[in-house]
Amino acid sequence: MKTVSSIVENYIKTKPFLLNALSLGIINLTSLSRNIMTELESEFGKEVKQGAVVMSLKRLTEELDFKLNHKINKVIKNIGEITVRSELTDYTFAASDTVLNKQADLISDINVLSDIFYTSSRGVNETNIVVSSSINHLVEKHFLREKLIQKLDNLASITVKLPKENIVVPGIYYFIFQRLAWEGIIINEVISTSNEFTILVGEEQVDVAFKVIKDLKN
Secondary structure, eight states, X not given: OOOHHHHHHHHHHTOHHHHHHHHHTOXXXXXXXXXXXXXXXXXXXXXXXXXXXXXXXXXXXXXXXXXXXXXXXXXXXXXXXXXXXXXXXXXXXXXXXXXHHHHHHHHHHHTTSSSOOEEEEEOXXXXXXXXXXXXXXXXXXXXXXXXXXXXXXXXXXXXXXXXXXXXXXXXXXXXXXXXXXXXXXXXXXXXXXTTEEEEEEETTTHHHHHHHHHHHTO
């Protein structure tokens, strides 16, 4: 059975930025209720009283404040080391039957080198390789016959170690990436494992991005 509270909650859950703004208490609930009345009445199938919508929003805001601020903040405050690397290049190649062999050859070459950054990820149609710019010549030698989709230079990486609880608390990545978006940070790539993630940004933005993530712990 549909209720005003359930309709309001479902509506808000489809608007992630609105959801977060409510949790921060920066939205006037009366004004919001007035703006969404038409959509709510259409979903409910009959007239809805504005007071009931305001009360539902207030109750939802209080619940969000507890769920977000307590669960997410507990994880965020326990973020581990944050590692920054600069002078990186990001290559994107089309997936092929030979790409994995080329990667194996590349890894064999760079295993004897010290202080080299290398990571890769594979999608359905593309393979992504991020390396220290000092070994670009090796990538381009081994992947000469592969289809290059994109090459981005002058990048930096920020690797963040997360506590193990991150895998059971929803919204961790959203919380972090939203803060980066608010500062106008352009994320070129995201690479993750169970308990850490790496973002690639332009070298001109890495200082701001690092500060945003570091300040989340405070």
